[in-house]
Amino acid sequence: MNAVTDLSRIPLIRRAASNADCEEAAALVRRVLAEHGLAPDGDGGADLVDLERGYWSRGGRFDVLCDGAGRVVGTVGLRPLDASRIELRRMSLAPEWRRQGHGRALLEHALAEARRLGFARVELETSSALGPAIALYRSFGFTPVTQDRCGTACDQAFALDLR
Numbered sequence: 362m363n364a365v366t367d368l369s370r371i372p373l374i375r376r377a378a379s380n381a382d383c384e385e386a387a388a389l390v391r392r393v394l395a396e397h398g399l400a401p402d403g404d405g406g407a408d409l410v411d412l413e414r415g416y417w418s419r420g421g422r423f424d425v426l427c428d429g430a431g432r433v434v435g436t437v438g439l440r441p442l443d444a445s446r447i448e449l450r451r452m453s454l455a456p457e458w459r460r461q462g463h464g465r466a467l468l469e470h471a472l473a474e475a476r477r478l479g480f481a482r483v484e485l486e487t488s489s490a491l492g493p494a495i496a497l498y499r500s501f502g503f504t505p506v507t508q509d510r511c512g513t514a515c516d517q518a519f520a521l522d523l524r
Contacts, residue, residue, distance in 0.1 A: 373434065373463060375470060378412050378423040385433035386412065386425060386451070393453040397490040408440070409451070416440055421447065422474055426454070426463060434458050437467045439475055442484065447475050449485040452494070464497055472501065472523070481524050484508075486515035495519075 378386060387409035394401055408415030416423040416438050426435030435458065438450040449471055454464050475483050486508060487494060498519050508518030 372429065373458070374427050375424055375435075375467070376427065378425045378436070380411060380413050382425050382433060383409055383412055386423070386436050389433055389436055389455060390451055390453050392455070396456065397488065399488055399490060408438070412438075420478070422478075423451070424467075424470065426458075426467060428458075435463055435467055437471045439471055439478070439483075441480070445481040447478065447480040447483055449475075449483050452485075459493075464494070468497060468501060472521070476523050482520055482522050484518065484520045486518050489516055 387406055390406065390409060391401060412423045419441055421438065421440040423436070423438040425433045426437075428434050434455040435453065437452045440448050440450055442448050449468075452464070452467060452471070454467070472483060483503075484506070485498065485503070487498070489495070495517070498521075501521060503519035503521045506518050506520045
């Protein structure tokens with residue numbers, strides 16, 4: 362058995378994040394960006410310094426995926442852009458947990474939450490360096506859109522109409 366096979370047998374727990382998760386969530390996001398040669402946002406990830414203010418107080422949410430020891434191994438955030446649109450942000454998964462359906466499960470959860478919160482459209486920005494993530498988004502029906510506000514690490518934008 363290899364390490365990936367062993368990991369696939371360990372249940373992961375998805376839960377709502379709080380500010381107690383900021384440091385671990387930010388470290389994971391930075392690790393994933395660095396793995397792909399991408400720089401952090403120009404604001405240094407200000408939304409990850411205070412998850413409650415950056416997501417929850419705006420009517421969004423931020424969730425973490427934790428391993429059996431409670432370590433954050435995945436993240437996904439939803440932050441409202443306006444009354445009908447919400448942005449999918451910070452969808453990250455530690456390399457050792459990829460290719461096991463966890464990314465798909467995080468995205469399914471985020472889309473269900475966006476619907477539950479009453480949003481009509483989910484938008485996201487990403488980098489062409491993240492080919493598997495782009496393939497996942499496309500498999501859910503996300504289509505490319507023109508975006509004026511792409512962040513420093515992003516060169517592509519996608520949207521999905523929920524209604």
